[in-house]
Amino acid sequence: TEHGHWTGEVWNRRKNGELFAEIITISAVRNPLGATTHYVALFTDITSIKENERKLERIAHYDALTGLPNRVLLADRLQQAMARCQRKGHSLAVAFIDLDGFKAINDNHGHRVGDLAIREFAQRLSSGARRSDTVARLGGDEFGVVLRPTASTDGLRASTERLIRQVQGPLVVDGQRINLGASFGAALYPDDARDINGLLEVADQAMYAAKRERKGQAVTGLTNE
Secondary structure, eight states: OOSSEEEEEEEEEOTTSOEEEEEEEEEEEEOTTSOEEEEEEEEEEOHHHHHHHHHHHHHHHBOTTTOOBOHHHHHHHHHHHHHHHHHHTOEEEEEEEEEESHHHHHHHHOHHHHHHHHHHHHHHHHHHSOTTSEEEEEETTEEEEEEEEESOHHHHHHHHHHHHHHHOSOEEETTEEEOOEEEEEEEEETTTOSSHHHHHHHHHHHHHHHHHHSTTSOOOOOTTO
16 A cells, blocks of 8 residues: 555465465556556465474474473573563572483383383373473473462462472383382572573572482472472
8 A cells, every 4th residue: 555565474375275375475556547456466385485494493492202392492481481570570480300210211121111201201290280381301301390470489389399299100101110200409580590591500409409319209499498
């Protein structure tokens, strides 16, 4: 209307109902009096490009084995959650979880069973989290959880305890009963740190402290507990 043309990316639909992505240029055709009589659209189908972009996005931000967010996406979600806390004066918690005795699973049962155990634990951990929490696999047998910001630190503690209860108990993998412990460490924002690196470091240190003190058991490492 203003310039006589427009260029951009849109999702369109074919006559058979199939969606496709396109780069399109729409130009107005005017008569000698300057009135628009119709429009001409030229487009290029970029559906395959968009599909490749989505695949690359998933590779960059999600763990291939479990389908959970990876460390990069966890940090991004944590940054967003911290920004919400600053605006509303809320708190949040980030928890690190490390499996105890996982090396023995790989040694005794093989890496295939080890991978299945990681998947089963990831599913169990995710089922104990709320939809607004972020559960991530950080690598190997380490996981991280960003708990939804709330005005109540007691609520954060209750959420952490719920996760601990959720992952307790043996896993049944490929018909085999596998006992795995999990060491938890958690940090509160803004009590323990006010930046991402500091918060993750506190949670990591709390996790390893929990592992040293009570190896094989699920414990919390909240620093102000």
